[in-house]
Each structure stands twice: as C-alpha cells, then as structure tokens.
Amino acid sequence: MNNFKGKTILITGGTGSFGNAVLRGLLDTEVREVRIFSRDELKQEKMRKNINNPLVKYYIGDTRDRSSVDGAMKNVDIVFHAAALKQVPSCEFFPIQAVLTNVIGSNNVIQSAIGYGASRIICLSTDKAVYPINAMGMTKGLMEKCVQASARNLSDTETIVSCVRYGNVMCSRGSVIPLFINQIKANKPITVTAPGMTRFMLSLEEAVKLVYFAFGHSGQGDISVMKSPACTIADLVTALKKIFNSDSPVNIVGIRHGEKIYETLVNREEMVKAEDLGDFFRIKMDDRDLNYDKYFIDGDIEDRTYSEFTSHNTRRLNVEEIEEMLLRSEERRVGKECRSRWSPYH
Secondary structure (H helix, E strand, O other), X not given: OHHHOOOEEEEEOOOOXXXXXXXXXXXXXXXXXXXXXXXOHHHHHHHHHHHOOOOEEEEEOOOOOXXXXXXXXXXXXXXXXXXXXXXXXXXXXXXXXXXXXXXXXXXXXXXXXXXXXXXXXXXXXXXXXXXXXXXXXXXXXXXXXXXXXXXXXXXXOOOEEEEEEEOOEOOOOOOHHHHHHHHHHOOOOEEEOOOOOEEEOEOHHHHHHHHHHHHHXXXXXXXXXXXXXXXXXHHHHHHHHHHOOOOOOXXXXXXXXXXXXXXXXXXXXXXXXXXXXXXXXEEOOOOOOOOOHHHHHHOOOOOOOOOXXXXXXXXXXXXXXXXXXXXXXXXXXXXXXXXXXXXXXX
C-alpha cells in the first residue's frame, strides 16, 4: 500500500460498490488525492457526506464524453476504471448503450490516461467476457481488446495498461444476494433462476485485493485473475435461509436473458499461456504483430490439452462455507444484514 504514497488516483464509476471499497483502503495510505468520477450527482452527494474527507474530490462526468474524462485526468498517477453497464438483462435490451459505455467509454478513459501520462490504468472486467453469450460480456470482452490494442503500442516506461477479471462480487450493484435477503425479510418467495447454476463467489475485499495485486504485478496488456471458489445458487439460498432462520419457499423462475449455467474466468486458449502465481493467474498479452508468416514458419508446436477455469471446476463451497463467507463479510449490505439476522426486525 506504500506504493500509493503521494499519488493522485482517479476512480471512474467511483460511487459504486468497488469505488467505495477501494476508497476506504486508499484513505488509510498517504495518498495525495482520490478523484471520484461518475455521472450520478445524488450518489456523489451521499458519498461526500459519508466520507467527509478533504482528500477526496468529486467530478461529474460520463466516460462517453472524452472532454469530461480529460477534465478529471490531469495530473493523475493511477486510474482504476470501474465505470460500466453491468446488468446482463438491460444490456441485452439496450446493446448499443452497452457499447457506448463499456467499449467507447472505456477506450476514452484508456486514451486519456495515456495522453496525460498516468503511470498505470487498471480496467475492471468480468467472467462474462469469456466465451460471451450476452451483450454485457461481449462489450467487456471488447474492452479487454481495447486494453491490449493500446498496450501493444506502449513501452514498459510508458503508461501500463492492464485488466483484472473477476466473477460475482457479493453485495455489488445487481448482486443476487441482496435480492434474496430482501425477499427473505419480506417473507416472499425466493426467486431462483436455476438451482444448479454455479457462480464464482468473491467478496469486495477480495476484489480490491485483486486490483492491488494487478497494480504490483501486471505488465503491459496483462489480465490478472483470482482463483475464486464457486457455489450453486441452491446452496447459496440454503445458506441464507439458515442464517435468517427462514422458511421462505423457493420459486424457480428460469434463466434470464443472456445467462449461462456456469461462468468461465480463464478460457482454454488463455490457459496455455497463463502464469500460475499461487492464488492468481496472470494472463500475458499476445504481443505478436500482424506479420504472421514468421510465426507460422518458426513457431513451436504446443501441447494445448488445457482445461478452462470455470465455476463448475473450481473449488466448490459447501453450505457451511458459504454461511461463513457471508457472515464474515465486511461489506455494508451483506455482512451487516447477515450479522444482524437475530434482531426483532427479522
């Protein structure tokens, strides 16, 4: 964390779950300034009152508008790019909006960071970018391609442009866990898409840890991935019902637009070149140029019998482990509500 001493840091989408979490950690360092960039003035006002710290500056703007990004980027050292359209169904119905924010907006932030000489920009991606079947995942995948296209033209002494990729973050905007908690508290049926569906489980603290790892270890165009465990939706519901001592019925509603039964964090092709760093994978950028002939003539024959890293073949959490993960969570919504499960309100 001493690497942030004296630095000016910009967080796009800074009023979201990730922005709030990483900001709390940064304010414990000797950071010079943290800039929160987003288009939601109400969330900024609430954040300003809650944080009440002169080191935090607020910028109203939209990543789709390059001039507003440039206005926040001057003299910035490090950029955490978290602004995105993240809801799978809404991106399915409004795919051009997903393109404008997740692709064009992301490229605006990347090019602004490079243009103003930031030392590093880390872009937040998702497991849905791997073998994408929905507009959200496709646009996040294209964001990763924008990162690597920019990185190929930069030396290691220029702005380092890289990505992190992770699965479901507990309590983040649109997370299913707060939905289930609200349904349990209201004594309503719990709406489950598919009981056997698996999803990676990651706390906000772990999401921030992954970004800090990428900050210290990633090179040009790298994608950093944490080896997250996963669980079935059925086991997640069971754990929440046990925590809240609930007998709410479960209503199977079927898979929503653009959803998969399981997600993939590292595909088979990436596993060929992925570097295993213990709790993390580092996926190096393919830095070949367009002169493919030399690779066809001189290239080596590689063993490509690799398996992708998915929510079906990673470590599977049991009900007790899910309970423990929920109860120890420090996130405002999940941990607080789960730990207060015995109050008369419930």
